Amino acid sequence: AMLPATARSRHAIRERLLLEMEEYANDCPYNRIEMGTDRKIGIITSGISYQYAKEAFGEAAGFLKLGLTYPYPRKLIREFASQFETIYVIEENDPYLENAVRSLGIDCIGKDRLPICGELDAQIIRRYLIGETRTDIYGTDAEIPSRPPVLCAGCPHRGFFHGVNRNLKRIVAVGDIGCYSLGVNPPLNGLDYLICMGSGFSSMIGLAKALELQRDPRKVLGMLGDSTFFHSGITSLIDIVATNANVIACILDNSITAMTGHQDNPGTGRSITGDAIPVIDIESVVRSLGINDDRLRVIDPLDRDSVLEAIESGINTKGPFVIIAKSPCALLRETVRKNAGRCCVVDADKCTGCKQCLRIACPAVSFENRKARIDVNAGCNGCGLCMQVCPAGAIGRTGGVR
Numbered sequence: 001a002m003l004p005a006t007a008r009s010r011h012a013i014r015e016r017l018l019l020e021m022e023e024y025a026n027d028c029p030y031n032r033i034e035m036g037t038d039r040k041i042g043i044i045t046s047g048i049s050y051q052y053a054k055e056a057f058g059e060a061a062g063f064l065k066l067g068l069t070y071p072y073p074r075k076l077i078r079e080f081a082s083q084f085e086t087i088y089v090i091e092e093n094d095p096y097l098e099n100a101v102r103s104l105g106i107d108c109i110g111k112d113r114l115p116i117c118g119e120l121d122a123q124i125i126r127r128y129l130i131g132e133t134r135t136d137i138y139g140t141d142a143e144i145p146s147r148p149p150v151l152c153a154g155c156p157h158r159g160f161f162h163g164v165n166r167n168l169k170r171i172v173a174v175g176d177i178g179c180y181s182l183g184v185n186p187p188l189n190g191l192d193y194l195i196c197m198g199s200g201f202s203s204m205i206g207l208a209k210a211l212e213l214q215r216d217p218r219k220v221l222g223m224l225g226d227s228t229f230f231h232s233g234i235t236s237l238i239d240i241v242a243t244n245a246n247v248i249a250c251i252l253d254n255s256i257t258a259m260t261g262h263q264d265n266p267g268t269g270r271s272i273t274g275d276a277i278p279v280i281d282i283e284s285v286v287r288s289l290g291i292n293d294d295r296l297r298v299i300d301p302l303d304r305d306s307v308l309e310a311i312e313s314g315i316n317t318k319g320p321f322v323i324i325a326k327s328p329c330a331l332l333r334e335t336v337r338k339n340a341g342r343c344c345v346v347d348a349d350k351c352t353g354c355k356q357c358l359r360i361a362c363p364a365v366s367f368e369n370r371k372a373r374i375d376v377n378a379g380c381n382g383c384g385l386c387m388q389v390c391p392a393g394a395i396g397r398t399g400g401v402r
Helices: 004-027 048-057 076-081 096-103 122-130 157-166 181-183 197-214 226-242 282-288 304-316 333-338 356-360 385-389
Strands: 033-034 039-047 063-064 087-092 173-176 220-224 247-253 296-299 321-326 343-346 367-369 371-374 397-400
Touching: 004 048, 004 076, 033 076, 033 356, 039 048, 039 076, 039 096, 048 063, 048 122, 048 296, 063 076, 076 096, 076 282, 087 096, 087 122, 087 220, 157 181, 157 247, 157 304, 157 356, 173 197, 181 220, 197 226, 197 247, 197 371, 220 226, 226 247, 226 282, 247 282, 247 296, 247 304, 282 296, 282 321, 296 304, 304 385, 343 371, 356 385, 385 397
Parallel strands: 039 063, 039 087, 173 220, 220 247, 247 321, 296 321
Antiparallel strands: 033 063, 343 397, 367 371
16 A cells, blocks of 8 residues: 555665566567668667658668667667667657667657657658658648538537527636537637636636636636546536635536547446446536535526526526536437437528528538528438527428427
């Protein structure tokens, strides 16, 4: 057990184990030398960079391919470097291996020639290290139109971001990692900043205090998904309550971990193996932290009026306020089955061409001959948000009532 009383002695043991690991790294099969046809160039590399370097230099160069890079094998590196006139260290981003090689007193070429940002490929290595550019191989420099990712048609997050967008002058909107990160893009423009997973709640406390000190009347509104709430949002919400932070904490619950592939979370009732498990109810968790009815709204984010009312209540309430926007992901099997055959349609005679429907950024909505058009093949599931924002009442729904 790493208790204070044992930590100091364990430090010495750790250092001994690292030395033993280094000895293993010098001889392990994951670190191997591949000699080339001459001894002019030796390349120290690891991972995918090895493949790129191999393609660029061919069989002439020698390679030290490192599969175990910490602790790095000093004896093996010295042995390899001593056999070549010039040593290249080829790696992506920060010069970790290069610094290790230089710390051994070995002169090498690395980030002084190779770019430190972005990914490498064989062409980049040829250009910066060999000085040649081949034209007989596939290139990736073709210019294509920008196609930024968008929320799916019928995504419940779209309704919430529409409400956020309507209040941007009165709030500072904080995002997090998930599908709802896409709310930063126009025309939703629903995020002022996004840092990292969990910061949608945790960063609000300090920001709210800073705004207060500057006499800025805006209220901080932060958003987390249900999966992120379980991952790193609960403790932050505890801090919000414990500090009586003047913020609006919004949990966008779409009943799944959507962006990364529909993995289950503690609120879905299924384990990662598909077994039934108890459902952890987000509303119950929130109430258990002392958030009462006056400070809590549970809404359908596709109900425009409910979203606007909830945000308005949050802005006008001093101290912590929680909004749970609960509606399942449009791509869940159950949602697809429920909405089968439903879609929204445009009455061209009523459409005035105002383009308000385009402001919700739904990929199923487009314009043709100065009139709105909804393409059922683009995924429209009849969520009805476009109906609610159309000032002319030109959009209806077919295939049943939601």
